[in-house]
Amino acid sequence: MMAQTQDTPKIAVSGLHKRFGGNQVLAGIDLEIGRGKSVVIIGGSGSGKSVTLKCILGLIKPDSGSIRIDGRESTGLSGTEREQVLARVGMLFQAAALFDSMSVWENVAFGLMQRQRMPAELAREKALAAMAKVGLEAGLADLNPAELSGGMQKRVGLARAIAPEPEILFFDEPTTGLDPIMSGIINELIIERVRELGATALTITHDMKSARRIADTIAMIYQGRIIWCGPADSIDECGEPHVEQFIRAKSEGPIALDVLRA
Secondary structure, three states, rough: OOOOOOOOOOOEEEEEEEOOOOEEEEEEEEEEOOOOOEEEOOOOOOOOOHHHHHHHHHOOOOOOEEEEOOEEEOOOOOOHHHHHOOOEEEEOOOOOOOOOOOHHHHHHHHHHOOOOOHHHHHHHHHHHHHHHOOOOOOOHHOOOOHHOOHHHHHHHHHHHHHHHOOEEEEOOOOOOOOOOHHHHHHHHHHHHHHHHOEEEEEEEEHHHHHHHHHHOOOEEEOEEEEEEEEHHHHHHHHOOOOHHHHOOOOOHHHHHHHHHHO
């Protein structure tokens, strides 16, 4: 086992490959995320963003490659060991992924009660505190998620992600389906909560406005590989033609040519 030091990346992905049938989705992903840093992976649909995230979470087993968390290999962990890793992680899913059969507070407290076996009374207290941190009033706690707007459901999902006070936060397309104002609110809440927790964050998105706002580092994935990775404030001068086409939403360029050839 690698010795853990202050310089050890919180997450280190190396040579990650994953194929589904004849489709090579990941073709050698290499990515490091430092402690307390916010990294955003951008890329088009089908580029491998979600598969990369699911591999790191352990939801998909890669064909080959290494995923280290705090210097410890996490691929191939047993059920109990996997649960120990997931207990340190908070996740905001693309569509919030709330349970319709549970109230708002029960959704927020789900991880606290299921993983930490926290008593319901204390879990509700923690859930209300997490809700307050994302601007949700206590009066919403007993409502059904279906009674909330899409933006408020996203806030509930964010509250659930931060309630266990995780070391690592994953965000899957956090602003998809939201209007520009609500997208801006969610971006600010993500920044504030990540800083407050001192957490390491990994986000996947195709929303460049969101990426620029929440990232310390942006990485672009294309055809299953990271083709550029650098500080968020340097992406406009990166000089990589695929990245420049993507961030400027141009119809012409190397990406469009590859689509036509496919």
